[in-house]
Amino acid sequence: MAMSGVVAVCEPAFWAGFDRRHPETFIDYFAQISEFEPTRAAEFGIRHYCWVAVNPKEAENKELTNEVLRQMPEFLEKPTCLGVGETGLHKSTPNEIESLQAHVEMAMKHDQLVLIHTPHLSDKAHGTKTVLEVLAGMDVNPDKIWIDHVEEQTIEPVLDAGYWAGMTLYPVTKCSPRRAVDILEKYPRERLLVNSSADWGPSDPFTLQESIVEFRRRGHSLQAAVEIYHNNPCRFLGQNPKWDIKPITISEE
């Protein structure tokens, strides 16, 4: 990844492939991604940042969620923690919505960035609409909120509401590298983010590079690519002073 130009990765607190039963398991996981993983990535020349949250797939457990939330502020202080995430919705249940509200409230109270997951596949449109309704009822700063996994059917309302919109590239289940470029060509790019993943399902971090190659193949300049794939993340994440990677300008094409 470093050899292909990746300078940093941002690891949101994620579902582990199974539902955790104990708050302590989350706390150990937060310690792993905020303390150990930065050292591991550094050996390969990549900066590692994290987000902390009870992810939506496990937010159905209210008792667990509340206990983890109680201990989360300690991790928001970690030098590589960028904010609260990924929170959001999976099946859009009342407990998930309550968890989303609590996470966003905590983020705003601690002046943190927020990374919000939107549901997969058939639940996506409804779940994204619900996320926007929840946020509309709260006192939030849209500049600090990244709503992730948008696709063709959800990007407009996210951008219209003033949030940052993230396209997560996956080999099968979400946005593809080519479709992401279609979206980049269709909408204003100032608040668009493109990311890839390495997680519990079929995923491929290098779909990001595929998307960059596709973008360039269509004749867009190197600087235009840098603006989207490097500078936009720097602009959003740079709202947190812990992110010290700056936007760059190509002096010669």
Place this chain on the structure above:
Amino acid sequence: MLSPQKTLDTYYLEARRDLLEVAAMLDRYDEAVKRDGAKAENESKKVSLLGAMEILAQPEHPNANRAEQLLNHFAKIT
């Protein structure tokens, strides 16, 4: 060999992805037409793709030979 249900469950998401790519490619073409103010001089590839989808949309394929039919259909494009 997979059961009918297992076949659908195993390959549905990949087929969904592939259809989305076709849909996005046709949208990409329409956007290009809008930008340039003119259709392609030769639209036969687009017509061929739409024809292929008509073949797929037929409810019954007693010989289960959709792939063979599409290959023969696409062979008409030079």
